[in-house]
Amino acid sequence: xxxxxxxxxxxxxxxxxxxxxxxxxxxxxxxxxxxxxxxxxxxxxxxxxxxxxxxxxxxxxxxxxxxxxxxxxxxxxxxxxxxxxxxxxxxxxx
Numbered sequence: 227x228x229x230x231x232x233x234x235x236x237x238x239x240x241x242x243x244x245x246x247x248x249x250x251x252x253x254x255x256x257x258x259x260x261x262x263x264x265x266x267x268x269x270x271x272x273x274x275x276x277x278x279x280x281x282x283x284x285x286x287x288x289x290x291x292x293x294x295x296x297x298x299x300x301x302x303x304x305x306x307x308x309x310x311x312x313x314x315x316x317x318x319x320x
Contacts, residue, residue, distance in 0.1 A: 265296040265303045 246252065267289045293305045 263301045265293065265301045267293050267303070267305045269305075 269285055269289045289305060293303045297303045
């Protein structure tokens with residue numbers, strides 16, 4: 227891929243991300259009054275003591291499917307990837 231094409235793709239990516247941020251596409255106000263049912267999905271995150279494998283993808287794709295399904299049915303959905311069900315971060319950067 228040429229450098230020019232890479233810069234063009236990065237520019238498009240920034241524009242799309244700006245649109246998403248303005249539209250708050252990835253934000254859900256689950257505490258808003260009059261909201262419908264809520265759906266929360268968590269997934270055990272991969273530990274850092276081994277390599278990622280197809281099983282990780284299979285597990286995450288099931289959660290993605292379930293969240294998408296319930297979202298299309300009108301529920302307020304949350305899938306906090308990167309957080310354990312206890313609320314702790316899966317990876318800490320120092």
